[in-house]
Amino acid sequence: MNMMNRTSELAAEAGGYAGRQKIYPKLAHGTFRKLKWGVMILTLGIYYLLPWIRWDRGPNLPDQAFLLDFAHQRLFFGPIEIWAQELYYITGLLILSALGLFLVTALAGRVWCGYACPQTVWTDLMVAVERIWQGDRNARMRLDSAPWTFEKVWKKAGTHISWLLIALATGGALVFYFRDAPTLAHELMTGDAPAVAYVFLGVFTGTTYLLGGLAREQVCIYMCPWPRIQSAMFDQDSLLVTYRDWRGEPRGAHKKGQTWEGRGDCVDCTACVTVCPMGIDIRNGSQLECIQCALCIDACDDIMRKVGRPEGLIAYDTFRNLEAPTHDKRMPLRLIRPRTLLYSALMLLVAGVMVTAWLHRGTMEVNVLHDRNPVYVQLSDGSLRNGFVVKVLNKEHDVRRVRLELDGLEGAQIQVVGFSGEQPVIDIVPDNLRALKVLVTVSAAARDKLAGASTGFRFAIVDAVDGTVMYHKAMFLGPNND
Amino acid sequence: MATKEIDSVTGVETTGHIWDGDLKELNKPLPRWWLYVLYATIVWAIGYWIVYPAWPTLNDTYTKGVFDYSQRGEVDKEVAAAKAAQSKYFELIAATPVADIEKNQELLPFVQAGGAAVFGDKCGPCHGKGGGGAVGYPNLNDDDWLWGGTPEAIQQTITHGIRSGDPEARDMAMPRFGIDGVLKPAEIVDTAQFVLSLSGHSTDPAAVERGKKIFADNCTACHGEDGKGNQEVGAPNLTDGIWLYGGKLADIEKSIETGRGGVMPYWTGRLDPVTIKMLAAYVHSLGGGK
Numbered sequence: 001m002n003m004m005n006r007t008s009e010l011a012a013e014a015g016g017y018a019g020r021q022k023i024y025p026k027l028a029h030g031t032f033r034k035l036k037w038g039v040m041i042l043t044l045g046i047y048y049l050l051p052w053i054r055w056d057r058g059p060n061l062p063d064q065a066f067l068l069d070f071a072h073q074r075l076f077f078g079p080i081e082i083w084a085q086e087l088y089y090i091t092g093l094l095i096l097s098a099l100g101l102f103l104v105t106a107l108a109g110r111v112w113c114g115y116a117c118p119q120t121v122w123t124d125l126m127v128a129v130e131r132i133w134q135g136d137r138n139a140r141m142r143l144d145s146a147p148w149t150f151e152k153v154w155k156k157a158g159t160h161i162s163w164l165l166i167a168l169a170t171g172g173a174l175v176f177y178f179r180d181a182p183t184l185a186h187e188l189m190t191g192d193a194p195a196v197a198y199v200f201l202g203v204f205t206g207t208t209y210l211l212g213g214l215a216r217e218q219v220c221i222y223m224c225p226w227p228r229i230q231s232a233m234f235d236q237d238s239l240l241v242t243y244r245d246w247r248g249e250p251r252g253a254h255k256k257g258q259t260w261e262g263r264g265d266c267v268d269c270t271a272c273v274t275v276c277p278m279g280i281d282i283r284n285g286s287q288l289e290c291i292q293c294a295l296c297i298d299a300c301d302d303i304m305r306k307v308g309r310p311e312g313l314i315a316y317d318t319f320r321n322l323e324a325p326t327h328d329k330r331m332p333l334r335l336i337r338p339r340t341l342l343y344s345a346l347m348l349l350v351a352g353v354m355v356t357a358w359l360h361r362g363t364m365e366v367n368v369l370h371d372r373n374p375v376y377v378q379l380s381d382g383s384l385r386n387g388f389v390v391k392v393l394n395k396e397h398d399v400r401r402v403r404l405e406l407d408g409l410e411g412a413q414i415q416v417v418g419f420s421g422e423q424p425v426i427d428i429v430p431d432n433l434r435a436l437k438v439l440v441t442v443s444a445a446a447r448d449k450l451a452g453a454s455t456g457f458r459f460a461i462v463d464a465v466d467g468t469v470m471y472h473k474a475m476f477l478g479p480n481n482d
Numbered sequence: 483m484a485t486k487e488i489d490s491v492t493g494v495e496t497t498g499h500i501w502d503g504d505l506k507e508l509n510k511p512l513p514r515w516w517l518y519v520l521y522a523t524i525v526w527a528i529g530y531w532i533v534y535p536a537w538p539t540l541n542d543t544y545t546k547g548v549f550d551y552s553q554r555g556e557v558d559k560e561v562a563a564a565k566a567a568q569s570k571y572f573e574l575i576a577a578t579p580v581a582d583i584e585k586n587q588e589l590l591p592f593v594q595a596g597g598a599a600v601f602g603d604k605c606g607p608c609h610g611k612g613g614g615g616a617v618g619y620p621n622l623n624d625d626d627w628l629w630g631g632t633p634e635a636i637q638q639t640i641t642h643g644i645r646s647g648d649p650e651a652r653d654m655a656m657p658r659f660g661i662d663g664v665l666k667p668a669e670i671v672d673t674a675q676f677v678l679s680l681s682g683h684s685t686d687p688a689a690v691e692r693g694k695k696i697f698a699d700n701c702t703a704c705h706g707e708d709g710k711g712n713q714e715v716g717a718p719n720l721t722d723g724i725w726l727y728g729g730k731l732a733d734i735e736k737s738i739e740t741g742r743g744g745v746m747p748y749w750t751g752r753l754d755p756v757t758i759k760m761l762a763a764y765v766h767s768l769g770g771g772k
Binding site for chain 2: 017371372373374375377378379380381382385387415417418420434435437439
């Protein structure tokens with residue numbers, strides 16, 4: 001981990017800080033470049049299109065499949081609807097994602113960094129746009145060192161305007177996740193959108209332009225904590241983008257027809273360095289800056305084919321293979337190892353807990369609050385009364401009709417304030433909470449049968465339509481000296 | 483002014499200051515980005531002065547800024563918006579007879595929440611936050627009412643108070659039998675024993691016999707011959723187990739001696755009529771209302 005890119009080298013020489021040395025990544029061709037284009041199309045496609053997918057939930061409900069509705073404290077993911085108090089499902093998802101990241105990193109290194117991280121994807125996109133306006137590596141380097149001519153101005157301006165438009169689309173897409181997309185799109189056009197939408201659009205336009213267009217590799221090297229953690233995730237059997245020095249060294253220029261005896265396969269063409277978006281030399285070994293995007297594999301394989309040597313001088317390989325005493329045959333890949341088993345087991349555990357919790361998630365919740373002042377009331381006929389607030393939460397999108405009953409309190413009567421009759425049927429409106437003031441009265445005759453100052457009983461919330469019952473524990477309180 | 487000196491080790495200019503004979507400091511410039519951020523904040527601050535309230539002026543006011551923003555103005559706007567949102571409920575309360583408010587499913591939650599807020603503020607100090615009462619301050623959750631427990635009666639009590647000085651206050655008071663010398667101390671004890679006997683708690687049958695006569699002569703006009711009280715005059719029911727000033731012999735003796743005569747303030751003029759109406763419906767909904 002002691003090797004670095006040009007900026008870090010200069011900083012080390014200066015004993016501290018050095019200005020950034022701009023990196024001009026050359027376009028690579030090959031398997032991994034194609035894979036990265038594919039991942040870019042897939043991830044950007046998901047990001048830009050997801051808010052526009054519709055999902056019919058019935059009347060008065062948002063028909064956006066993926067919606068983070070903070071205003072109404074609901075998260076919608078297709079058929080799944082999460083209320084604010086159920087945010088632990090999101091915590092579970094995040095834990096699952098973190099464990100998944102650990103597992104993938106243990107198996108194949110910084111796959112996330114190299115292919116799927118938004119910083120990588122957007123930087124890749126910004127570089128591609130820059131290449132369209134200004135040409136590939138050499139042309140860009142020439143342009144930067146050239147004096148400011150009209151050609152340079154329009155090429156630069158075109159690049160930055162394109163970046164800003166991409167950034168604007170990025171910020172624009174983000175806000176659609178938080179409000180009905182077609183409505184918000186119309187509001188944004190007419191200037192009627194909430195101020196917070198414009199603020200976040202602006203913030204994400206700015207950060208996308210800044211981080212993806214201008215800062216690029218510096219985000220990974222200086223801002224992101226993940227590179228610091230990753231080395232703890234690797235082991236001897238992790239597949240990492242590796243320069244096989246045993247095969248490449250001693251390196252040196254090679255003329256056509258010269259023998260390959262007594263020298264390595266590396267012809268020191270620096271093709272691997274020129275394509276690197278991080279500006280490092282993979283031949284220096286595993287290093288912090290390397291995001292393992294594998295573009296150097298593409299570049300090197302290209303050269304190896306041209307000079308007639310086998311591909312794979314740079315390849316996904318393990319430390320175990322790299323450090324093996326002989327390299328006649330590759331050692332079999334050990335996917336099942338204690339750490340991969342541990343990560344997998346933890347993922348299964350978290351996923352199992354989440355699925356179990358989800359399957360047992362009721363669509364009705366009940367909470368009972370006992371009145372605190374007064375704790376109990378003595379009535380003129382000698383009976384005792386306790387007041388409760390019974391909160392019934394209906395997560396369904398239809399009206400629930402319920403009856404309140406008592407379970408396990410002899411000689412007691414129940415009365416719901418605002419309703420007449422002993423057991424009125426109460427409508428709980430959809431997607432809402434209803435707080436009911438409930439009075440429970442134990443007659444003077446039944447007072448003696450109470451189990452002292454506090455008697456446990458249960459509220460039974462009976463669905464008046466299908467008869468299902470939900471119980472909630474409560475206490476009936478009375479004076480101490482009885 | 484010291485002459486410019488270049489540090490031989492680093493090749494960087496020093497500040498020219500020397501401490502302890504040989505200790506020097508390198509004159510390192512601030513990082514550029516830091517400096518530019520500082521300049522940007524200065525420019526930002528100037529813009530801030532223009533659009534927001536910023537500088538005090540000599541005529542004891544301040545520059546208002548072109549946005550005409552003030553935090554107090556924001557609060558006023560929010561309060562006005564909240565009041566506007568509540569207004570439809572208050573209009574509905576004003577239009578609904580007080581006895582029907584509880585039956586109105588749309589209104590009940592608003593009355594329960596709004597009534598609890600006002601009650602906690604204005605009534606809680608004496609009656610307790612939930613109306614549980616204390617010695618001398620009636621429990622509003624039970625069904626024992628001095629002046630009536632119908633929504634209308636409660637509204638009347640809150641509006642004009644009890645012995646409050648309001649012209650329409652509920653003004654009747656129990657005589658001070660002991661202080662004014664109407665009854666002798668021994669007669670007061672006997673009467674108290676009789677009163678206790680009405681709920682089956684007396685301890686001295688002979689005293690009860692003597693007290694019965696005194697009670698008939700002095701108390702039945704208000705409390706009734708059976709001792710069940712009269713809400714027209716605020717006379718409590720003496721036969722139940724509920725005592726405003728305590729149900730022990732000494733408490734009752736004290737009540738007969740002094741007449742008690744607690745005061746409930748009038749709220750007309752301090753709360754608007756609609757709020758009082760909401761409060762009455764809320765108190766009635768506590769569970770003891772008739």
